[in-house]
Every structure is written in C-alpha cells, then in structure tokens.
Amino acid sequence: MAVQQHHNFIGGEWLQGERYSPNVNPSNLADVLGEYAQAHAAQLEAAVAAATAAFPAWSTGGIQARSDALDKIGNEILARKEELGELLAREEGKTRAEAMGEAARAGQIFKFFAGECLRLAGEVVPSVRPGIGVEITREPVGVVGLVTPWNFPIAIPAWKIAPALAFGNCVVLKPADLVPGCAWALAEIISRSGIPAGVFNLVMGRGSVIGNALVEHPGIHAVSFTGSVGVGRGIAVRCAQLGKKVQLEMGGKNPQVVLDDADLAQAVELSVQSAFYSTGQRCTASSRLIVTEGIYPKFIEAMKARMEKIKVGDALAQGTDIGPVSSLSQLEQDLDYVGIGQREGATLATGGERLKLGTEGFYMTPALFSESSPSMRINREEIFGPVASVIRVKNYEEALATANDTEFGLSAGIATTSLKHATHFKRHSQAGMVMVNLPTAGVDYHVPFGGRKGSSYGPREQGRYAQEFFTTVKTAYTLA
Numbered sequence: 001m002a003v004q005q006h007h008n009f010i011g012g013e014w015l016q017g018e019r020y021s022p023n024v025n026p027s028n029l030a031d032v033l034g035e036y037a038q039a040h041a042a043q044l045e046a047a048v049a050a051a052t053a054a055f056p057a058w059s060t061g062g063i064q065a066r067s068d069a070l071d072k073i074g075n076e077i078l079a080r081k082e083e084l085g086e087l088l089a090r091e092e093g094k095t096r097a098e099a100m101g102e103a104a105r106a107g108q109i110f111k112f113f114a115g116e117c118l119r120l121a122g123e124v125v126p127s128v129r130p131g132i133g134v135e136i137t138r139e140p141v142g143v144v145g146l147v148t149p150w151n152f153p154i155a156i157p158a159w160k161i162a163p164a165l166a167f168g169n170c171v172v173l174k175p176a177d178l179v180p181g182c183a184w185a186l187a188e189i190i191s192r193s194g195i196p197a198g199v200f201n202l203v204m205g206r207g208s209v210i211g212n213a214l215v216e217h218p219g220i221h222a223v224s225f226t227g228s229v230g231v232g233r234g235i236a237v238r239c240a241q242l243g244k245k246v247q248l249e250m251g252g253k254n255p256q257v258v259l260d261d262a263d264l265a266q267a268v269e270l271s272v273q274s275a276f277y278s279t280g281q282r283c284t285a286s287s288r289l290i291v292t293e294g295i296y297p298k299f300i301e302a303m304k305a306r307m308e309k310i311k312v313g314d315a316l317a318q319g320t321d322i323g324p325v326s327s328l329s330q331l332e333q334d335l336d337y338v339g340i341g342q343r344e345g346a347t348l349a350t351g352g353e354r355l356k357l358g359t360e361g362f363y364m365t366p367a368l369f370s371e372s373s374p375s376m377r378i379n380r381e382e383i384f385g386p387v388a389s390v391i392r393v394k395n396y397e398e399a400l401a402t403a404n405d406t407e408f409g410l411s412a413g414i415a416t417t418s419l420k421h422a423t424h425f426k427r428h429s430q431a432g433m434v435m436v437n438l439p440t441a442g443v444d445y446h447v448p449f450g451g452r453k454g455s456s457y458g459p460r461e462q463g464r465y466a467q468e469f470f471t472t473v474k475t476a477y478t479l480a
Contacts, residue, residue: 364385
C-alpha cells in the first residue's frame with residue numbers, strides 16, 4: 001500500500017516539497033503515518049510573500065469574521081479529538097488519553113481566542129494639553145514566524161496560531177520536523193475555516209534549513225519559538241540584531257519540594273505525575289525532587305513502590321501509563337544521563353533500562369535516583385525524559401534555596417500541609433508558575449504560561465497576556 005504524501009500549505013494551496021520524510025510511530029517503528037514535505041528556500045519565500053500580501057486586508061478586516069473562523073476551527077478540533085488524539089499518540093508517543101486531552105485543549109484554545117477577537121480594548125485618556133484627545137490602541141505586529149517543538153505537536157501550534165490570527169497577524173508556521181502530522185492536520189482544518197488565502201501558511205522542514213531562514217527573513221516581523229535553550233538563545237541574538245520582536249519558551253529544571261508535613265500518598269502521586277507522565281517530555285516536568293530529611297526514607301520507598309505499578313507500553317494500548325520516548329536520539333540521551341548519574345555517585349533506586357516489547361519502539365523504564373546532590377549534572381541539565389533524582393535537604397529553608405539554585409525558572413511545586421510554607425514558597429520561588437499540592441506539569445489555557453531566568457524570554461504566552469506579543473501599541477493625538 002502506497003504511503004500518503006502530505007504537502008506544504010502556502011498561499012491557500014497545497015504545494016509539493018523538495019523531498020519527503022517518513023513520519024514514524026515511536027511505539028512501533030514499522031508503522032509509518034505518511035510522508036511529509038520538506039520545503040525548499042523558494043517555498044519559504046512564497047509563504048512570506050503570501051502572508052505579506054494577505055496582511056493589509058486581514059489586519060483591518062471585520063473582527064466578527066476572524067472570530068467566526070477561529071470558532072469554526074475550534075469546533076472541528078473538538079469534534080475530531082479522538083481521531084486527532086490517535087494521530088498524536090502515533091507520531092509523538094503520548095498515551096491515547098493524554099493525546100486526546102491535548103487535542104481537546106487545542107480546540108479550546110481556538111475557541112477562547114475567538115472570543116478575544118471581540119474583546120481587544122484600548123484607552124481614551126485626556127492630554128495634559130487642553131483641547132487634545134489621546135487614544136491608545138493595539139494593532140497587529142505583521143507577519144509572524146512560529147517555530148514549534150515536538151513534545152506538544154498540536155497544543156503548542158494552537159496556542160501560537162490562535163492569538164496571532166485573533167489579533168490580525170498573518171502566520172508562517174514551521175513545526176518540528178519529528179512530528180509534522182498534527183501540524184498538517186491542523187493546517188488542513190484551518191484551510192477550510194474561511195480564513196483568506198495567505199493568512200496562514202505551513203512550511204515543513206528541517207530547522208537548520210527552514211527555521212534559520214524564517215528568523216533571518218526581512219518579511220518576518222516577529223518570531224515565537226518553543227524549543228531548546230541553545231537554539232532559543234541564538235534566535236534571541238539574531239532577532240535583536242535584526243530588530244524583530246521575539247518570544248522564547250525554552251528549558252526547565254523544575255523543582256518539586258516535599259516537606260515533612262506533606263501527605264505522603266499525595267506527594268508521591270504528584271511527583272510521579274510530574275516527573276514521568278508524558279514520558280517526562282514536558283518543559284514543565286519535575287526532574288528534581290527536593291525532600292526534607294524527616295520524610296525522605298518513606299518517600300523513597302513509596303516512590304519505588306508506586307513506580308513498579310507504572311505500565312510502559314504502546315501509546316495506543318489500553319492500560320498504558322507511559323508511552324515510548326519520542327525518538328532514538330532522545331532515548332539515547334536519556335540512557336546516557338542514567339549512566340552519568342551513576343558515575344557521579346547517585347544511587348539508581350529503580351528503572352533506567354531500555355525495554356523490548358512486542359513491537360520495536362523507543363521504550364525505557366522510568367528512572368529514579370536517590371542520594372543525589374545539587375551539583376550533579378543530572379540536577380543541573382535538562383534531560384527531557386523519564387529520569388528524576390531526589391535531593392535530601394534539612395528543612396524548608398534549604399529546600400527553597402535548592403529549588404531556586406538553577407539557571408531555569410519555568411515551574412516549581414511544593415507538597416505541604418503548611419499554609420505558612422505554601423504562602424512563602426509561592427512568593428519566593430523563582431519560577432513563572434508555582435503549584436501547591438499539584439503536579440508541576442498541569443496548566444490551564446486561559447491564563448499566562450511562561451517562566452523566568454533561562455526558561456523564557458519576552459512576553460507570556462496564552463490567555464489575555466498573549467496580546468503583549470502579538471500586538472503593538474499605538475498612541476494617537478487629535479486636536480479637538
């Protein structure tokens with residue numbers, strides 16, 4: 001049976017790529033979802049040109065039409081969440097339940113921003129000079145380049161595309177080369193939404209080819225990127241040199257603090273959820289479990305017992321808790337860090353082995369280190385897999401200091417029954433998002449998402465705060 005080819009979407013048309021790359025299921029390497037176009041430089045030029053041509057009418061057109069189109073996109077995603085969830089699970093490795101939840105979230109994001117189209121407000125204020133009126137309004141930035149990662153292949157494109165379109169921008173999307181399927185499916189839905197040709201464009205391909213050219217292109221006015229720290233910092237430098245607006249979401253080394261007074265069962269469950277679900281492939285995952293010495297021995301034993309019940313398997317199989325790692329290179333990196341932790345002197349309490357199951361895939365057992373120290377590489381560097389380490393501390397004060405001792409600052413959690421410590425942690429944690437008695441990896445779509453320090457740069461994503469990046473402020477003076 002021939003494998004279906006999926007083309008780029010440029011200027012309202014599906015255009016063949018320079019070549020095609022197979023999209024392989026990490027749960028079963030024999031399962032090829034299709035072949036996806038690899039764009040060439042001329043296609044990026046065509047996408048930017050199409051977006052540039054569409055911008056004047058789209059940016060000044062009726063907001064009801066924008067709202068209706070986004071709402072239609074959201075409704076179709078929600079109606080097809082099971083189908084889209086299965087696609088996501090096959091190409092990225094999330095379990096079916098997690099994948100369906102992500103697909104539903106993408107639909108909810110589009111519907112939220114359908115409403116935001118109608119709520120963009122400005123200000124009218126008096127001038128300090130008599131007889132002059134002052135209006136402060138928001139306008140779209142222009143043509144925006146969106147570069148999205150492989151770990152949330154439909155939700156992250158959604159939370160960039162929806163506000164960009166809602167506020168009147170035109171879009172060129174470059175999804176991660178590893179997971180083009182969900183982005184293509186989303187583009188196909190957008191193509192039938194009534195949005196004019198050129199307003200949204202999908203250009204698939206390697207980041208080193210298309211991503212770099214997107215950042216450098218003079219017709220791109222702003223770049224929103226989610227991905228690795230190294231690539232993100234390079235984009236920030238180049239955008240500063242070129243005078244482009246830039247928004248970056250990068251790495252995390254998120255702490256989960258567990259105090260002596262915590263509910264042990266609750267602390268273990270939220271730690272397992274934070275560290276290992278979605279195969280640990282979330283920028284908000286907790287890979288540093290910082291535990292005070294009174295509860296430490298019981299916590300280690302309870303974690304080991306809970307982890308023995310985790311079922312690793314095919315992402316689509318019933319009963320699977322954790323699917324495969326997304327790619328061979330990521331699996332090799334995860335296993336390398338298991339070896340690094342052992343060589344550094346941490347104790348491998350459980351897991352950390354490659355699994356061979358009924359189908360060939362990128363499976364490993366979640367790894368837990370005990371007796372680790374804050375200076376170890378496994379506690380300094382983002383692993384981005386199902387590997388977590390436990391750090392023993394004396395008290396809350398040392399726990400807070402250890403939690404903040406990182407170049408990152410995306411998400412942080414605390415498990416405690418103390419209102420005093422919870423309140424203090426929320427104020428003094430150096431993270432953009434703080435969770436109390438909840439997993440670090442659960443966030444809502446209608447509130448700001450982002451971090452501090454090396455995790456994020458530029459305005460926040462999601463919710464009403466998305467307007468800070470996708471609009472520019474204009475001040476107009478009128479003589480009465």
